[in-house]
Amino acid sequence: MFDKFKAAAEAAGNTAVMRFSTKAQALDFIEEFLKQEEVKDNPGSYAVWADAPILKGVDKQALAAKVPGLKFQVTRELAKNAKIGITQMEWGLANMGTLAQDSSAVEQRLASALSWIHVALLPTDRIVADLPALMTKMHPGRSNYIALITGPSKTADIERVLAIGVHGPERLVIICVDELRGTNS
Amino acid sequence: MKKELAQSIQKALKRQNLAGILDRWNYPATRAKAYEGIDFEALRNQIAEIKGSAADHLEELAETFKKAAEARGSKVFRANSPQAVKDYIANLCKEKGVRKIVKSKSMASEEIHLNQHLAKFGIQSDETDLGEWIIQLAHQTPSHMVMPALHLTKEEVADLFSKETRQQQSTDIQQLVKVARKALREKYFAADMGMSGANIAIAETGTLVICTNEGNARLVTTLPKIHVALVGLEKLVASYADAAPILTALPKSATSQLITSYVSFITGPTPNDDGSMKELHIVLMDNRRTAMAKDPRFKEALQCIRCASCLNVCPVYRLVTGHVFGLIYTGGIGTILTAWFNELKTSEDIQGLCICCGKCKEICPGKIDIPELILEIRRRIASKEGLPFIQKSALSVINNRRLFHSMLRAASVAQKPFVKEGFIRHLPMFLSNLSEYRSLPTIAPIPFRDAFKKIKQPKSKTRASFFSGCAIEFVYPRIGEAIVKVLNKAGIEVVFPQGQSCCGIPHWGSGAFDMAAAAAAHNIKPLLADDVKYVVVGCATCATALKKEWPRLLKDENMASLVPEAEKVAAKTVMFSELVNQLIEEKKLTPKDGLELRSVAYHDSCHAKRHVGIYKEPRAALAAAGYELNEMFECDTCCGMGGSYTVKQPEISMEMLKRKLKNIEDTGAEYVSAECPGCLIQIGGGLDKAGSKIKSKHPAELMEDHFK
Numbered sequence: 064m065f066d067k068f069k070a071a072a073e074a075a076g077n078t079a080v081m082r083f084s085t086k087a088q089a090l091d092f093i094e095e096f097l098k099q100e101e102v103k104d105n106p107g108s109y110a111v112w113a114d115a116p117i118l119k120g121v122d123k124q125a126l127a128a129k130v131p132g133l134k135f136q137v138t139r140e141l142a143k144n145a146k147i148g149i150t151q152m153e154w155g156l157a158n159m160g161t162l163a164q165d166s167s168a169v170e171q172r173l174a175s176a177l178s179w180i181h182v183a184l185l186p187t188d189r190i191v192a193d194l195p196a197l198m199t200k201m202h203p204g205r206s207n208y209i210a211l212i213t214g215p216s217k218t219a220d221i222e223r224v225l226a227i228g229v230h231g232p233e234r235l236v237i238i239c240v241d242e243l244r245g246t247n248s
Numbered sequence: 249m250k251k252e253l254a255q256s257i258q259k260a261l262k263r264q265n266l267a268g269i270l271d272r273w274n275y276p277a278t279r280a281k282a283y284e285g286i287d288f289e290a291l292r293n294q295i296a297e298i299k300g301s302a303a304d305h306l307e308e309l310a311e312t313f314k315k316a317a318e319a320r321g322s323k324v325f326r327a328n329s330p331q332a333v334k335d336y337i338a339n340l341c342k343e344k345g346v347r348k349i350v351k352s353k354s355m356a357s358e359e360i361h362l363n364q365h366l367a368k369f370g371i372q373s374d375e376t377d378l379g380e381w382i383i384q385l386a387h388q389t390p391s392h393m394v395m396p397a398l399h400l401t402k403e404e405v406a407d408l409f410s411k412e413t414r415q416q417q418s419t420d421i422q423q424l425v426k427v428a429r430k431a432l433r434e435k436y437f438a439a440d441m442g443m444s445g446a447n448i449a450i451a452e453t454g455t456l457v458i459c460t461n462e463g464n465a466r467l468v469t470t471l472p473k474i475h476v477a478l479v480g481l482e483k484l485v486a487s488y489a490d491a492a493p494i495l496t497a498l499p500k501s502a503t504s505q506l507i508t509s510y511v512s513f514i515t516g517p518t519p520n521d522d523g524s525m526k527e528l529h530i531v532l533m534d535n536r537r538t539a540m541a542k543d544p545r546f547k548e549a550l551q552c553i554r555c556a557s558c559l560n561v562c563p564v565y566r567l568v569t570g571h572v573f574g575l576i577y578t579g580g581i582g583t584i585l586t587a588w589f590n591e592l593k594t595s596e597d598i599q600g601l602c603i604c605c606g607k608c609k610e611i612c613p614g615k616i617d618i619p620e621l622i623l624e625i626r627r628r629i630a631s632k633e634g635l636p637f638i639q640k641s642a643l644s645v646i647n648n649r650r651l652f653h654s655m656l657r658a659a660s661v662a663q664k665p666f667v668k669e670g671f672i673r674h675l676p677m678f679l680s681n682l683s684e685y686r687s688l689p690t691i692a693p694i695p696f697r698d699a700f701k702k703i704k705q706p707k708s709k710t711r712a713s714f715f716s717g718c719a720i721e722f723v724y725p726r727i728g729e730a731i732v733k734v735l736n737k738a739g740i741e742v743v744f745p746q747g748q749s750c751c752g753i754p755h756w757g758s759g760a761f762d763m764a765a766a767a768a769a770h771n772i773k774p775l776l777a778d779d780v781k782y783v784v785v786g787c788a789t790c791a792t793a794l795k796k797e798w799p800r801l802l803k804d805e806n807m808a809s810l811v812p813e814a815e816k817v818a819a820k821t822v823m824f825s826e827l828v829n830q831l832i833e834e835k836k837l838t839p840k841d842g843l844e845l846r847s848v849a850y851h852d853s854c855h856a857k858r859h860v861g862i863y864k865e866p867r868a869a870l871a872a873a874g875y876e877l878n879e880m881f882e883c884d885t886c887c888g889m890g891g892s893y894t895v896k897q898p899e900i901s902m903e904m905l906k907r908k909l910k911n912i913e914d915t916g917a918e919y920v921s922a923e924c925p926g927c928l929i930q931i932g933g934g935l936d937k938a939g940s941k942i943k944s945k946h947p948a949e950l951m952e953d954h955f956k
Contacts, residue, residue: 076879087947117841139471141523143433158506166512169519172470173521176467184341194495198489202453203515208280208513208514210466210511210512212510213508214509220380221379221400221402221425222269222398224402226425228429229378229751230429234331248955
């Protein structure tokens with residue numbers, strides 16, 4: 064399932080999919096990634112991290128101290144000035160490389176819709192086959208805002224030439240974590 | 249045709265960048281790739297069922313939606329008229345002090361010119377979908393339903409953006425997109441209201457489903473504190489599960505993608521980032537959709553999911569764009585929607601642009617018979633307003649074979665100075681555009697009905713009636729002679745019922761269904777008079793009438809008593825190549841030994857391929873008779889003849905012909921063949937005018953001496 068998901072997600076363009084077995088490895092990677100992408104405590108260079116099950120038990124203050132510019136409070140203004148937004152998704156669709164999330168909490172949308180790079184965490188065992196399979200897991204009867212995300216923001220409205228990053232992220236980095244099993248069920 | 253329309257066609261034909269873009273896209277191939285592994289027929293049956301059933305229960309679904317959405321905290325307003333929508337939104341803006349609106353795409357709002365209405369109150373509405381924003385800046389309407397600014401070049405977009413930002417912008421598309429991102433980003437944050445449409449509205453849960461690639465709908469529905477969704481009633485489906493097949497088809501048909509980058513299911517308001525609750529207003533707009541649902545013929549058009557695939561494959565649309573072919577809604581489906589959402593009269597001119605080739609019908613994920621519905625518009629206009637006098641007289645004449653021939657012959661003799669090798673190459677003055685890219689055939693001195701009497705045939709118990717159609721009778725009697733010759737080889741004796749006349753398709757295509765039914769009634773008895781095994785037709789257009797349309801026409805035009813006999817004719821009718829292929833398989837026709845292999849490109853006439861489904865048989869028969877098939881690009885794309893279309897829309901017809909000729913030349917074949925004399929007139933005339941070496945031939949002409 065993971066291999067199929069990875070292939071489909073990466074086929075959507077400007078999308079990278081990686082996989083870690085433990086939470087600690089995933090967190091280390093993100094820390095490294097934020098540094099590498101030069102996240103700073105300047106408008107335009109922030110990273111915003113919306114509330115996520117993976118953060119349970121993580122010392123956020125300590126992490127924010129290690130990466131200046133990393134914010135765990137996601138407001139409109141901070142998100143507007145963020146280079147990177149991090150959210151945890153609930154489901155993946157193997158056939159199209161799609162991510163799904165109950166985005167009723169506005170922070171989840173602000174963090175994933177405004178930044179240049181969207182880092183999406185996903186429990187590896189939450190990858191299902193396709194849309195009909197997802198529809199048995201998520202239901203609008205329970206969620207006010209269900210968001211499906213596949214690849215970066217794109218357009219072909221000028222001469223049908225593909226351009227990436229029109230209103231939302233230019234890049235999507237998907238981090239599958241095996242150990243995240245069950246944490247958000 | 250009105251003068252303004254003729255002028256706008258000429259203007260559009262000079263500007264072919266949209267056609268070029270569609271060519272580079274290669275939609276048919278990329279679409280097919282997106283649908284790989286999916287049973288498209290099953291999927292579209294499912295969608296037609298879901299949307300068809302929703303159309304049957306519009307009122308019920310609207311009420312269910314309203315209740316469900318209100319239970320979740322949305323405010324739902326049902327509006328019958330465009331005015332009621334405008335008033336509701338304008339009042340809401342007034343009440344909430346809204347000055348600035350950001351919009352994601354809503355064709356319903358364009359349908360009622362909402363932005364212009366709100367501007368009267370000093371309210372600024374900014375489109376955020378890149379294409380919509382571009383046409384808003386250009387003060388234009390969409391040229392395409394999915395990619396509304398497709399007709400503009402990057403240079404034109406750069407000019408618009410330079411004006412808007414008061415800064416010179418480069419023509420680099422990637423740069424231009426970033427300019428839009430920056431400019432629109434500020435607008436999202438400053439807006440008091442976000443306005444969206446919806447691709448689907450789920451009644452049981454009160455949910456809006458919105459698809460975008462750019463992510464603008466996510467921002468429009470997230471950043472401002474008020475969200476207004478304007479939704480046409482046709483977007484309603486009963487259940488959550490019903491959304492899946494539509495979401496499966498929409499992106500594949502629209503943009504050859506598996507799924508759009510973003511799909512949002514919004515059910516009720518969500519908190520803003522300051523802790524306050526968003527206000528969510530959903531306006532369900534009727535504007536004649538319920539009336540449409542009650543119309544037994546047009547109900548089907550509510551199955552549209554607005555993918556615009558009918559535009560992408562339309563040979564006319566690509567030439568003239570939605571600015572000529574459509575109003576707000578464009579192309580074939582746009583013509584139908586315009587007839588309803590505006591009024592029948594507004595579609596009078598644009599409906600005439602459809603050549604009824606049926607390409608769109610093959611790929612419509614809502615399984616809508618678009619050409620058939622356009623013909624129905626034509627019929628209603630004709631029965632309401634009557635056909636123009638000249639057209640009506642012409643159509644009356646062709647129901648009388650003798651009169652028709654003597655008139656045509658007289659005209660043909662008058663054209664004598666222009667005749668060379670069976671073609672008319674130049675026509676004087678006002679008719680000159682008819683022969684600009686295509687020579688016209690001359691009228692045969694002896695019609696087939698008289699030539700037939702001189703053919704000596706062996707007697708046989710197996711007999712076939714030959715229905716010649718007007719073109720073989722008057723223009724190409726030699727095709728008729730070749731058909732008789734081949735059938736005689738198979739031991740079939742051909743009879744030619746002298747009582748036959750026009751098949752009625754020209755009347756049908758003009759919307760004069762009563763005259764078409766009269767033509768059917770006139771022909772049935774003569775065709776069944778002799779005890780024949782087959783009714784053979786060498787013209788795909790006539791085959792459509794005999795095999796398919798006659799029984800239906802007679803029933804619809806209150807001549808039901810003739811239907812059983814019409815069905816008898818339909819059951820016996822075969823196209824010539826269909827019968828030859830069968831006779832070869834039955835070993836009643838045996839190709840000669842040692843035939844020299846010749847090459848042929850086969851052009852599928854619209855009627856043969858899409859109306860009666862005959863396209864394998866002629867190829868198989870030609871291959872058996874010693875021809876190598878050199879397939880051409882777009883072998884089943886219309887040649888532009890379309891019966892009287894070539895007379896009514898000569899410029900478009902000629903552009904379609906030019907493309908066809910190029911595709912034919914590219915095959916390098918010796919012959920091009922089509923089992924439709926109409927196509928042969930168009931293609932043969934085009935090849936002659938262009939001085940091509942390729943000869944156009946009917947399959948019967950190619951095969952006549954090829955059997956033992």
